[in-house]
Every structure is written in structure tokens, then in C-alpha cells.
Amino acid sequence: MRTVIVDGFRTAFCKEGTLLKDVPADFLGALAVREMLKRMDNWNLPPTAIEYVIGSSVTEPAHAKNIAHVVSVKGGVPDWVPGHTLNHNCGSGITAVDEARNLIEKGVYSCVLVVGVESMSRIPLLYSDVVKEDFYSLQRARTMKEKIAITLRLYSKLFRFWKKEYAPQVGLIMGLTDPICDLIMGLTAEKLAKDPSLGITREDQDRFALRSNKLAAKAQEIGIFKQEIAPLIIPTGKDCFYVDSDNGLRKFSKAEIFARSKPFFDKRYGTVTPANSSQITDGAACILLMSQSKAHTLGLPILGCVGEYNVAGFDPSRMGLSPVGAINKLLKKSGRSISNFSTIEINEAFAAQVLACLKVMSSDVLTKKFFSPYGFDKALVEIDSNRLNPNGGAIALGHPVGVSGMRLIITALKELERRGGESALVSACIGGGQGNAMILERST
Amino acid sequence: MTSAYRNFKTKLLENGVVIVGFDNQDKPVNILGKEILKEFWLIMLDAFNNKDVKAVVLTSLKNNPPSFIAGADINEIKNITNEKECRILVEQAHKMFRTMEESEKPIVAAIEGVCLGGGLELALACHWRVASDHPQTMLALPEVMLGIIPGFGGTQRLPKLIGLPPAIEIIATGKNIYPYKAIKSGLVDDLVGHAPVDNRKIDTIEKEVFVSVAIQRALELASDKKTRRKLDLKTKIAAWPILRKYTFSKARKMIMAQTGGFYPAPIMAVEAIEGGFRKSVYRGSMENESPKISKLAVSNLSKNLINIFFGTEDLKRTKTTAKPSGQLQTVGILGAGLMGAQIAGNLSEKGFGVLIKDLKPEFITNGIKRIAENESKNFAKRTITKPEYEQRLLRIYPTLNWSDFKNTDLVIEAIKEVLEWKQRLLSEFENVAKPDAIFATNTSSYTVSEIAENAKNKERCIAMHFFNPLRSMKLVEIGVADFTSPETVAAVISLAKKMGKLPLVVKDCPGFLVNRILSRYLIESILMIAEGIPIQDIDQAAKKFGMAIDSGRTMGPLELIDYVGIGTCVHVIESLKKLGPRIQGHPLIVDMAPKGKDPLRFWLNGKENQAVYQVLAEKHNWTRKKLPENEIIDRLILPMADEALRCLAERIVDSPDKIDLAMLYGAGFPAFRGGLLKWAKVQGAEQINNRLKELSNKFGSRFEPFES
Secondary structure, X not given: OOEEEEEEEEOOOEEOOOHHHXXXXXXXXXXXXXXXXXXXXXXXXXXXXXXXXXXXXXXXXOOOOOHHHHHHHHHOOOOOOOEEEEOEOEOHHHHHHHHHHHHXXXXXXXXXXXXXXXXXXXXXXXXXXXXXXXXXXXXXXXXHHHHHHHHHHHHXXXXXXXXXXXXXXXXXXXXXXEOOOOEEHHHHHHHHHHOOOXXXXXXXHHHHHHXXXXXXXXXXHOOOHHHOEOOEEEEOOOOEEEEOOOOXXXXXXXXXXXXXXXXXXXXXXOOOOHHHEOOOEEEEEEEEEEEHHHHHHHOOOOOEEEEEEEEEEOOHHHHHHHHHHHHHHHHHHHXXXXXXXXXXXXXXXXXXXXXXXXXXXXXXHHHHHHHHHHOOOOOOOOOOOOOEOEXXXXXXXXXXXXXHHHHHHHHHXXXXXXXXXXXXXXXXXXXXXXXXXXXXXXXX | OOOOOOOEXXXXXXXXXXXXXXXXXXXXXXXXXXXXXXXXXHHHHHHXXXXXXXXXXXXXXXXXXXEEEOOEOHHHXXXXXXXXXXXXXXXXXXXXXXXXXXXXXOEEEEEOOEEEOHHHHHHHHOOEEEEEOOOOOEEEOHHHHHOOOOOOOHHHHHHHHHOHHHHHHHHHHOOOEOHHHHXXXXXOOEEEOOOOOOOOOOOOHHHOHHHHHHHHHHHHHHOOOOOOOOOOHHHHHHOOHHHHHHHHHHHHHHHHHHHOOOOOHHHHHHHHHHHHOOOOHHHHHHHHHHHHHHHHHOOHHHHHHHHHHHHHHHHHOOOOOOOOOOOOOXXXXXXXXXXXXXXXXXXXXXXXXXXXXXXXXXXHHHHHHHHHHHHHHHHHOOOOOHHHHHHHHHOEEEEOOHHHHOOOOEEEEOOOOOHHHHHHHHHHHHHHOOOOOEEEEOOOOOOHHHHOOOOOOHHHEEEEEEOOOXXXXXXXXXXXXXXXXXXXXXXXXXHHHHOOOEEEEEEOOOOOOHHHHHHHHHHHHHHHHHHOOOHHHHHHHHHHHOOOHHHOOOOOHHHHHHHHOHHHHHHHHHHHHHHOOOOOOOHHHHHHOOOOOOOOOOEEOOEEOHHHHHHHHHHHOOOOOOOOHHHHHHHHHHHHHHHHHHHHHOOOOOOHHHHHXXXXXXXXXXXXXXXXXXXXXXXXXXXXHHHHHHHHXXXXXXXXXXXX
16 A cells, blocks of 8 residues: 655745744644645545644644644644654654654554644743752742742842853753764764865855755745745734745845855854854644545545655764765665656755765765765765755755655655656755655656 | 422432522523512421421522523513502512521522522522532623612622622623622632533432532531621721712712713612612612612613513524524635624634635735734633634634635625625635525625626525624624525524624615614714704714713714714715615715825814814805704704614514614614614604604705605
8 A cells, every 4th residue: 555645735934033933833733734624625525534643843842742633633633633743853754754654554544644843933941950949949938038038049040140050041952952972963064064084165065055045046936835835824912924935045145145154153163154054943834645545536636655764873973964874775775776866855954964965975985984884885876966955955945843854745746746757855864863765756 | 398389399408408499490591580489488488497407508400501590580570560569579579588698597509500680689698609610600780781770689788798899880780790700709609610411400419519519508507617708808998988988979970971871770779789888788678779679660761671672682583484504614704804804703703614815915914913913812811711712813714715615605795895896706706616605795885686686696695784893783784685595594694693693684775774774864964064063063962862872982973974984984875875865975975085085084082173174164165053952863863763664664674673673783772762763653753754844844855754
């Protein structure tokens, strides 16, 4: 039994702190689910057709744990439809689709909704342990004397918020820091950029970032993204606005402006800048999967088929290279070669990271150097730039971690349709040293 | 104890508590009537004389929907014609309630569902009140809304229980008190979470949570473990002589501002409270309450208000000849403007899914912003929970595409008043919609026949005319054309009912009922200005008549035009011209709304707008004139009565009562006058005809009375 993707869309991706900053993740997700239900309604498919919901969210908000079920019920799926949420860092979206496929192909369910939600604007600041301790003891305090003493102590600490031990910790940075190698994601990219054997320069990175932005701007201009974005009207208490296009693109940027951007992670000697890294972004996406037979019986439109999937582990401090391993393993498993794919989407976490992947893929020596412990020593074919991320990537559009994987899948399928190709490959590096990859096919 | 009572069932428990369950056999809700009170009294005497009975728990056996006691029988009040008769009746009840209050055996009221008027007064005479937090639970003394005051000691007991200021508020406004407010103010002594039951019977009712708490309390009171709640310091201070005086004078002022002095009941209620405050409950009831209620109960005003109450109840239960086909779940709204957004907001509040369409996303965001602001206010006030708030927003699905309307059963059109646009909209809708989907237009100036002129399927077309602001205007006119199918009418009526509105079925005609009659009034006010009568004089006269008093403040015709917007008025008048020469515009209206500029207003920040006088002086050779007030009133009101008679003759609606209700809820005709046609009847048909003829000779043929 094969699994098909009936429909998929994403919301527009909005840069952190812009339009979607006041929209809680669960509300955004509910809007996306509602949109999917409306599309189903237009095919005369009731909400009860959905049998299971898989959520993909990395920065799940504290008030909506197991956000998959929260958004599905809020969005209008009956509450007897179960669901769980999965967190596979930046690879979540792809993993979630694979998991849905597993459920369908095992015959457990015949229709599964995958929904990805990320509201990175709303990741909280955290009190440091010293301050937190005081809050708790204030709660426990019995006598007035105790209460006053603790309040004063707490007050003096909060007042000196700039001191390291009292300062609030940024949840976003904590989330982006790998606890295994204690490096923030940007520094793992720096490590690749500084590797002499790869030889990636600042100019290379900026050029790649510029390419991503230009391609995305072109795609936006000619309406390619309109095919994958569901425009939404989003009410918040204070305002109501219409979001139909990504707002993180640097449309009119030039190489000089990219060159002016200052390194962020290694401020003195680094080359990874905000301009050549992916952006922090809010967004959501929905993909409806079904068993092929059911989709055919219902006479539904079919966007594509889910093909083979693989995930591979790698050195956490060089996590950016991991797609090479994942793709290698996947090709071995499926017996295909890079040239089979009409379009290839590799998530652009950092320009340095994608460039490193491309270099390793095309060189035997480098593959041996990095991947011989993992069992690969032969290079893959070089990917020509026409097929790689043809509509730009996360550097231009943004990287809402749990949703990016789903965006890759939707974009790749729509691009296959435009190119009339047969199969596509999507891959993402995963913080913590993993990579996953998936083959998608146009169904016939 | 015997239980051979018709409307009550009793059960004596082993612990000495007797449960008295009220179950009115003739009505779906419990209502207190003469006979029932007698029966109740016998039960009480029985309980007092029975040695095995230690305490009484009073509750209701009505379950679906739960109602404790929904008040006194209004039919009986309506039939009282004699002041003395009323007084005897009330004083009997006073004696009975005093005996209850002074009995050694504690009486506890276990309240679930509505507890209104006489029912609440009965509960107040008990020693302890336990309420369940069932969503239907609600306590109130709504007597003033019927032009009377609480007559079973409510004006005396309530202030002593919860303190003066809140008691005055509850009695003089008749507002509803919900359980959480009631426990806070001390109106009830215990609040118990409710657990739904399928079948409520006297044998099992003791197991229900709120009744078991009541039994517990009754036993505690019987064994002196608990005493009645004492007033807290704040309410005690509020009863100090100086503060008390201040409270009463402030209450009077507020009541006068709200009722304009047209309604005596709230003031009388305050007087009854004041007069009886230092006396015992019984003396206060006998000396202050019963003379006042007897006087009010026989007054014309109260009869008028009771008539309106019954008329409204009838309207709420408007019957249909056909059954609406299927359950309506999603309603489409075309046009997200002022009305469209309000209708969408109301629908989503009532749990309907809403599809709202407009041409551009900006139009929809503006509309939805209004709804979201409104709902976030509700959420801030804690009248709704966060999930409910989100659901209300999520139920409204905005769209720009017709294809989304494929499965919609009913759409309400609320776009701008342009006939061609409306016709085009209808044909676009017909292209995508299901063959039996209903198209309801919210037009104020066109007829259904005009809009549906080119429709493929005319049976589905109907008008559903809402009034602005939707939240407070309960009326919705349902304009039915000859070709509208009965199923369509039924579906729209059932929708209106579910929206909490009063459906009024009218025959398809320009302006339907309310706008048609009201336009005579509005046009006349404009003609009067043009003649030379100042803005102030016209509005003042209408205010003296009491126009719009039931909305909380009086409003003159020109103020109303400002509120509605002169642009809309122009539209309505234009379309009504086809009714005959009696409806004629005036160039002033056009000058008031110049093209490409903001329309002028008659009132600006509470003062007459001098710009209007400037326009008048420049373009209309205007000189100030004076007209006696009664003549202004006649010129404003009599044409409305005339037009109402014409509507009746044309069978736009089937009964004069409906016209009265429509003018009351849709146009602000004052309720205390009983309704437009009722008022006209009191004035005398002959008299009005003569007066109209006089006016016609003096001011023009538009006043020519209608000859049937």
C-alpha cells in the first residue's frame, strides 16, 4: 500500500517579532487545521475523515502541550480523533510525514493529518535558578516576617537583572544550543566554515545567501509561493491582519550589503553572519496523507507520493554535514542516484553548512575524511545548482524549526509538478548531529 | 405527611427533613398563582404542625430546563382590576411569608434554574438559600419591567439581606443576577457545583448535590449549629442615615435619567424601600409595599407593559407552516461591513459556523477586527473563557472565493445598498450554491422581488432585515415575497430564533414595516427644519413624547438620523417614494450629504450644528419659526399612525399588535404608551382623522388621512 499526499499548504512565514508575534502557536495551528478542514469540505470530505493527527513542533508552548491534539480539536477535528506531537528538532516535519506514512502503510489508519506549528516569537524568557528558588520559597513562606524578608531579597535580585546569575535566560538560545557539544548552532556552522579542508570563504557564504534570496524573491514575484501558501486572516485581540506572503526576504539586497553584515556567533574571527544564516520565524503548515486506495476511491486530487525515508546520526559539533550521511544512506537503501531527482531541497540552516554538504558530496577525499567512520567513502554525484533549492530556502524564507521540513516537502512536490519531474529529494540537518532525507514522487 | 397535593410532592426523610418539590402540572415552568400559593400554604402548615418534621427544604422538580420558580402568574396580574382585590391578595401573602420567616423550623430553599420575581421573594422568606451553578440559574426581581414592584415583601427583605445599594439596583432595574455574583453579594448563602441529571424525581432528589447541601444546612440550622448570615461592615456603613439619604437620592437621579420620568414603578420601588427600611419586614410590607403595588397593578401602564410582554412571548414563538429542512450549521455572510460583521459575530456567539466573504481582504479584516475587539472585551470581563473566546473567532472563516460556498445552506447578504450589486451577487451565488440554499438579503430599502428579479430560483430568496446596533435591537424583519417558499421562511425564522432575535414576518414591500412607518416620522422632522423650526425644538418635542426611552435615553428624530447616517436615510426615502406622494424628499437632505464630502450632522458634540443653519440660510431662504410643541408632536407621530393603518390595510402584517411590537423594538416607540396603534386607539380614530385633515389643510396634502 502506498501513501499519498492529498494536499499540503503552509502559512506565510513571518520573521520573529513581526506580524505573527502576538498569535499563540496553538491559535495559529488551529487556523491552519481549520483551513485544511475547509478544503476537505470543498471536496465533500467531513472532518471525521481524519483518523489521526501528528504534530510537529519543537518549541511547543508551555500552555499547549501535545499541541497536535490542541490545534486539531480547536481547529474543528472531532475530539475523539487522537494525536501526538513529535519533536525531532529541525527534521521534525519530515519525520512527522514519515511517521504518518508508517501508520498508514501498516494499515492502522487510512487518513492522517500532519500539522506543524512554530511560534518562535513567543518562546519565553526563563528565570535563573537563583531567582526561581526565591519565588518558590516566597510561596512556601508562612509568616509575614518571612514573606517580607524573601520579598526584599527577591526584589534586590530582580533589580540587578544585568548580573549574570540573576539575568533571565533566553529560551530561544537555550533551545538552539546543543547540550552534547555545548555549541550554539551557529558555532557548529563556524566550525565547518573554518575547516581548511572544506575551504569555505565568507564570500562563498554570502554569494549562496544572495542566491537564496534572489531565487525566493523571483518565486514570490511570479506567484510560485501562492501555490503553497494559504492566505490567512488572523484576528488577535487588538488587531486583525491578512498574511499571504513571507516577509523575511531581502528582496533588493546586494552583495555589498551582505558583506557589511557582522559575524554574530564568533564576533572576532567568524564568517557566519545573520545574513547568511536562516532566520528565526513563525509559521505553520498542514499536510493531509492518505492511503492511495482511499484517495482513489474518494476521487481526491493527489499532490504526490511519500517515498523512502532515512535518518542518519553524525558528529554533533559538525551537525551541518549530516544531510550527506542521510542522503548517502537513503540512496544506498533505495538504489537510486542523485541524478534521478528533478529537484533537491536541502534545508538551508546556514550557508556554510549547505556549501560544506555540497563540497563533501562531490569529493571522494572529503567523504572519506568525514564519513569513513560512518561507513561511506565514495562521493556522490555533484548536485547542479539548477536542481538545488530552486526557489530559495530558509536563509530567505525563514526557518520555523518544526515546520521547515514540511515546507521542503510541499515546495518540492509543487516544484515537481511545475517541472514535470518524477521524483524529488528533501533533506535537513538536525541539531544534535543527525540528518534525515526523504524521497517524494509524483504519483501516476 | 400526606402528599395528596396536585402541584407539590413531598418526602419526609428519616432525619426529620421534609423535601417539598414544586412541580407545576399546567405549565412547563413553575409559576406561582393564587391556587398554588394556597396549596403551598397548606403544605407549610402541615409541616409546621407535624412533630416529626424538623426542617423544610424547598425545591423544584422541573428539570428540563431547570426552573425553581419563574415568578408570579402574569395572567393573574393582568386580570386584576380592583385595587382592593390586589391588596387583599398581597397582604395574604405577606402574612404567609411572615409565618414562614418566624417559624421555629428552618426552611431552606434549594435553587436550580431561574428564580424570578415572586419565586425569589419566596426564597428570601426562607432561612437559607442554596443555589447550584447550573448555567440556567439566574435570580432577579423583574417586576419593574412589567410596571409593578415586587409585592411579596421583596422590597423589604432584600435590602436587609444584602444591603441597600445592591438591593436598590436589583429591584429598580430588574437585572439578572448570576450565581457567582449572588454568592458574592450574599443573595444566596451557598453555591454548589451542578451535576446534570436525566430524571428528577422526588424519591431521588435528596441525592442531588445542591439538595443534599440544603438538607445538611437545614439540619445545622435546626440544631443551632449555624445562624443566619450577618451583614458585613460595608453594608452596615452604607445604611448610616447620611449615606442612606445619599444613596436614595442618587438612585432616584439615576432612575429619572434612565426612565425620563415616564415609568413610575422604579421610583415607587425606591420609595417602598426607603419607607420600610427602619421598620420590621412585615410592617414595611403592609404599610409601604402593598399600597404601592396595588396602585401600580391596576394602572394602564402596567397593563400595557404586560400586553407587550405577552406579545413579545408570542413573537418569540412564531410558528411556521413548514419545517426547515435539516440542521443549519454554517451560515454564509456576504459583505463584511458594519452589519455583516455584527451578524457574523452574533452567529458565532450562538455556535454557528460562519463563512464571511468580501471583495478584498482589508474589508474582511476590518469586520473581523470589530468582532475580535468585542469578544476580547467579553473575555476581559470574564463572561467567556479563553477557549470559548478562541472558538468564537475560529468559527468565522473568512474567504474571498465563491467556491467555498458550495456546501452552504443559507447566506445573508449585507453589502452596500446598490440594487445592481445585490442582483449580481445573487446570480454569482446561484452559480455556486446548492439548488435549495437560501439567500436572505439584509436590505433596508429594496424589496425582495426587485433583488430576485433575475434569479433562477426565486423560492430561495427572502429578506432578513436586522437593525443596528444588532446587540441591543432584538427585532428582525423577515420579508416574504409571493414566490418565497414556506421552507425558506421556516428556516429563516428558526435561524432568527436561534440568534436570540424576535422574528417578525412581513410582506415584501419597500422599507418593509419599520422603515416604512419610521420614514414618515424622519421625513417630517427634516421638512420641519426646512420650514424654520429649530433642531432643538423638534428633538425636544419627540423626547417629551418619550421616543426611544426604552433604550435607556430619549432620542429625537434628528438625533436618530445622525445615528443611522443621513446617507442611509436618503436611500430609504428614495426607495419609498414609489409608495405615493405622501413620501417626499426635500432638497435639504441632498445638501446635507454633499457628494464627495462627509455628510453633515444635525447635532455636534451635544449642540446644534450651526453648519446646518448656514446651509439653510444660504440655499433655502431660511427664517426661524416657532411652532407649539403639541403641534410638532402631532406632525411627527400622526403620520406614523396613518402609515401603520395603511400597512395593516395592505396586510403587510396580520395584526395591529405586531405593528406595535415592531415599532417598539425596531423604532423606539415608547413602551409605556402601549404601542403605536394602541396609543392611536386611545386617542380616538375620529380625533386623529380630524387632526390629520387639519394638518393637511395647513401643511400640505401629505397629511391626508388614509380612507379605507
